[in-house]
Amino acid sequence: MNALTVPPTAVASATVQRRRRRLRARRAALVGWLSCTPAAIVILVLVWFGVASTIQHSFTNWNGFSADWVGMKNYVDIFASGDFFERFRTNLVFLASLPVLLVFCVSVAVVIYDHIPGWRFFRSVYYIPTVLSSAVVGMIVAVLFAPRGAINTFLGRVGLESLAQDWLGRTDTALGVLLMAFFWQSLGQGVLVFLAGLSTISPEIIEAASVDGAGWWRRLFTILLPLLAPTSAYFLLTNVVYVLVDLFSLVYVTTQGGPGGTTTPVDYTIYLKAFQEGNLGAASALSVVLLVIVFACSWFQLRLIDRIGE
Amino acid sequence: MRKKNGPARWGISGLLAVLAVAALAPLLYMITTSFRTLQEFASDPLALPATLNPENYIGLSSRFDVVQLIGNTAAYAGVALVICMTIAIPASYALAKLRFRGATLLFVGIVATMGVPMISILVPDYLLFVQLGFEDSPVGVIGMWVARALPSTIFLIASVLRALPDELIEAATLDGAGYFRRMRSIVIPLGLPGIVTASIFNITGWWNDLLVPLVFLQSDDKQTLNAGVATIGQRMVTSDVPQTVTGLLVSSTVPIILYVILQGNIRKGLVMGSVK
Amino acid sequence: MSGPLVFWSGYSTSDSNNKSKKPQDFWISQATARFTQKTGIQVKMETLPGDATMFTKIRTAAIAGKGPDLASVWSGSYMLSIKEALEPMAPYFSDDERSKLSGWAAVTDGFDPTQKDKILGVPNGSDGPMICLCNNTLMSKAGVDPTQWPVSYDEWMGDLDKIKATGVMPLSLGDASFIYYLYNTWLAQAVGGSVGIGQLATGARNFSDPEVLDATNKWLAVRPYAFNGAPTTKDGQAVQQLYTGKASMVVGGATSIGEFRKQLGDAAVVAKLPDISSSVPHGMTVGGTGVGFIVSKTSKNKQAAVDYIKFLLSADEQQAFANSLDPGPLAGRTDMSDVYKEPLLNQLQKWGSEDTVAFWPDNTLQADLVNELANQAQLAWGGQISATEFLSRLDKKRDTLK
Incomplete structure (x- = not known):
């Protein structure tokens, strides 16, 4: 058997199969992302927001009440x-x-x-x-x-x-x-x-x-x-x-x-x-x-x- | 694996026994110390108590409403556990079993979160909760606990689930089982040992936490046991070691009891890949 | 008034000597109840940890603007580290009221209470001076009379020799007493008191100056006369050596007097530490007001908070506090003396209000410098670094903080 002798129904199946695979993949991706969303949200808000705030404050002389920009001073002090x-x-x-x-x-x-x-x-x-x-x-x-x-x-x-x-x-x-x-x-x-x-x-x-x-x-x-x-x-x-x-x-x-x-x-x-x-x-x-x-x-x-x- | 116990094996057993003594002795030392007065302890730190003097326990219960503190801690931990598992189990399942774009990145991101020191985000997160109106509320404590536990919980449960054979889940899907049915009937029952293990690790960590309840809770009657007991020490007052030890000991009983009851489940939970 | 007054209290509500005493049996609870009865103002009292984690809690709350109405915290640099959150107190006190309380310098930014706008708290009594608690029986057996102290350093060392010769260890020191009480006393003496300590903080004076080096060497010379391992021994453990007759004295303050008297009875004597040199004001000690009340700037009940503070510090209530023997500071009212049944406490209160009390150096110096001082002192005492190295490291640290 070669491609020229493959019956037309088998070829259609292949396309349908590909489409089905893509649909399944997209479904899996949707399910996957939705399953992870609550976790991602909690972690982003409660941890990474804090990290972002920390990064921002690392360039200041924040003492809790006032924060002036000091650039790299804190890092220079460390290294x-x-x-x-x-x-x-x-x-x-x-x-x-x-x-x-x-x-x-x-x-x-x-x-x-x-x-x-x-x-x-x-x-x-x-x-x-x-x-x-x-x-x-x-x-x-x-x-x-x-x-x-x-x-x-x-x-x-x-x-x-x-x-x-x-x-x-x-x-x-x-x-x-x-x-x-x-x-x-x-x-x-x-x-x-x-x-x-x-x-x-x-x-x-x-x-x-x-x-x-x-x-x-x-x-x-x-x-x-x-x-x-x-x-x-x-x-x-x-x-x-x-x-x-x-x-x-x-x-x-x-x-x-x-x-x-x-x-x-x-x-x-x-x-x-x-x-x-x-x-x-x-x-x-x-x-x-x-x-x-x-x-x-x-x-x-x-x-x-x-x-x-x- | 029944073996004949020759001399070599008994020798090893002896070594392990020494190790076991080393593991238990400090704990026993704390228990005996808790029954001694400060003067007894100072004159001879090693002696056994003269009598089973309960004064430190009396001191603890006079100073604190121990039942309320235990109740608070148990309630917060319970709620945190339910929330944590509700969020973690679907995520673990997805990351372990479903193949989709970005899964690896997500997984790496979640594991990376394990490396964020709680101290660094204490102040920014407290400010966040204050802005939401929760300056003296269990909501803050529960939120922080969930955030702290999620990465390692997902890491653990995902590892356990990854070892589950895919066929079981696929069979359920082909049967027409929806997402939630799959969760309820397959994923959770099979992953249960891992879930229980993660729960115990989490509760132990939360029970022993000091800084978060200290900062996020301002009223004494909402406080957790560990943070409450920590207020015993005072400036310039002689350090009452037996009293402090008693406070810490009482605070440790819950994790120990929990462990003793659920021992078997911890072991089953960590068995990765032995589900046949 | 909006809601009850929220008070974060540093008052201890547990008593090592009477473990079944409940929080409501302590003076602070009863005084608060009397206040509520008199004014109708409710007070919600929450406890603070007694160690440094107190400041983690207060600072975070202050940053969020959710601090308590008032709190009782460590004075000086400790409370001034959150000065932006503190309500200035001068407007709430008349000159007459102010003169009745001692220790305003301890709660003032810059430690100069004539600058009224910088007064950010209310002094809560006094820790008294740090002195020697002596076993008179053991000492007189060695031919030493502590009631004649303070003497010069050389004479004092001679006394220690005599005590040691009888087979008794002269001193028992712990992790707080070897540095915060003993060393800081001689450091303060060497630089002439609080003003000198302030100069050390700003750099107008150096730790490496000859008089400080001299005092440091003299401090290190005490080591053979004290039990080994002071920096890693809790003071509570160290003092037990005094009670069991193994040591003839410890360095401490008023909080130890109760147990001291109970254990040693008539042999209990207090005496000041020696003068480190002849140019020192005779009998200078360290101590002073270690605790102060603060009112939050964001409080909605400032006047009520101040009324409550004034009530607690009133003559009647301070007398009740003295009678209760609850752990806490000594009465710091300038119009009261001999309030205690225990003569030793009255003696300490008298000494504590003298001019020659230098305010706690660790409440004056910057927090980071205090930390460095404690760290390096431990190394110096352990012989791992020399006195010169110790002091030069302190100078270096101070210079990085300016």
Whole structure:
């Protein structure tokens, strides 16, 4: 059969089919857009309008009551003041810890998935700290690590007096304590996410990476982690955003940004500039800079997710 | 996966047990601290309470109408949840299942919204609500909560729905089922674990929120539990750690109870792609 | 009048020592009830957080023009950060009424109350001076008599040596007392009081000046005489060392007196900090009016709000407040003295109204500078930076703010 011998009805069908496809596509587009409209409206009005207002105010010296145009001054202050990286140091430290957190959560998830003794109990218990607010987590940690708090008292009692120190009074140990609180809070969420991811992998492969036998660690890395890539991507995306944008509540209660302001993440700085100093213009500029960074990270990660999904 | 439990497995179990203690111990510490007086606590932060002294709980309930605060928070969270899901589910379905121009852009835009710090938009949004006449109203709190939760909710539910086999939905469409029928009979039931998971994540986040209720609500009787409890601390007055701990603990009970009840659903919800 | 008076109150309605006391049992609630009975004006009282988030709430409300009719907030630079939203108070007070209250400088833009149009609040009592709360028994065992204080710095350090030799830690300091009370006292002394602090803020004077450096070094020299980890210890925890006999004194103020007396009984003695040098006005302390009432410019009930303020600050009500022992400021009326049953409080109130009280430096300096001061002080106290570096960073910060 060739085109010349194709019966006329078949050709008409093709056109009708094309038209039907286009109609279906248009219907889908209509349904699609209508489904998304309420969400788009809420997000546009309540978030992006605020962002636009922030961008506009970043070029002024707004203090809430009056706003004079100052051009790029706020941005110049941020980039030329020489402490740009210091501002982001706390965020960067947390970012750098994410791979460790990832491996930690995956390991625990794998082991629980493998039904080691007590797995049901562990699965439940690890999530409880995640359910607590950052204020609670921060307070617990601050009370435990106070100079005469529980940890130092305990160390004194077991004869490890020399290890007792001013945990929150030195930047490195303060960051360590904060990271510990962050891990404590995030373990449960990570385990749950990876348990879900593991259930999408065929049991035989998991069998191959079971806990018994030598080389378990290596098998984890070479077999399981690549298969868990989509889950890891989801986990990393949500946690990267959290680490860049939401550390305020934890730090506020634990170290108040100290010692000497060295554990102050950027969103805390924004809070201080806006509400303590009343310099809402500078706070807006810093917000914009943070936004750009977060978008860059997220876009990069979404592209990765897309590529993995193929 | 029933396995024989050899020494290696028990060893790992032991390690996990240590981890579990680390996960629970601080919480237990808070509970024991809440039953101690300030003097007891200051003289020995590690000791167990001498007696089960309820004075901090009395202090909390004398100072606040705890029931009212819990009621407020639950009401706001409930309304916010209904609104959030009503908006998020159709959007998630569309972005996960329907192929149309601009879907990717929309999706990226929505996910990008997750990266906007709440602090940055606090003042502009409050001004907006004031202009609409809601300067001291739950409407402001609910609106902000919905806005905050929508992006991550859509992200989560869309991921769950994406794993659903298309055939099921197409079969329903060919059957002549309209949009809302499809939602009600197919999408929601199948996506329910994801919806429940997102609900729990959202309620936990809203329950623990401090700044939004603080700014958007001006009357004490409309306040949420967490924001109300935060007013305990005072300038230049000795910090009463057991009292503060008690306030935070009471405030945490609801998320914990919610989690304990709905544990199974969270796990089912995150299982992406195991619906056969 | 349109609707009830909306009052955002910073008055605490929870008492650590009596946990079953309900908000309506506190003086502020009862005084308000008396006011309503007398004038028929309803007052709707809402609480403010007691920490810095108070200003997040007030500032945002003020920006939106939806602030309360009146509020009770931290004085000085804290409240002046929203000065555009505050109603000037001078027109509402006669000269006679003004003279009966102390602390107007703390609520005036520029801290000079002779410039009447710049008075933007009403002073609410006084925090009193920050002083040493001493355990007389432990001190006399070491041969030290705090009732003879204030002495010179060198003599005081000698006293600390004597105390330490008996095996007792002389000082217990916390995150507020080591800087806001102790350091700021000597800083104020070094620059000659409030005027000097104001000069530090404008740049007419530098932190790196020799007298400030001298005071800073002397402050750092106190470290061996205090427990480790002051910047990360809450004051509430630090003071427990005094009560359990492990330390012989803390630096604090009137709010601690109640518990202080309860714990130490007759051994409870208050004394001023030493003079940092011989050129300092003898017995200079820091403190003053830490809290003030403000009335919103957008309020529709300004006169009623002021009437309410005057009622709360009246002699009768201030006496009732003093009798209640509720947490709050000391009575700041110039026509009242010896209002308290507790002699220590009367002593503090007397000291608090002397000329040698320098107004809180952290309520005078710009907020960002105060933040920097606290941050760098923590590093200096921890030995991570030198005194010179500490002060030069403060100068640098101040210069960027001009």
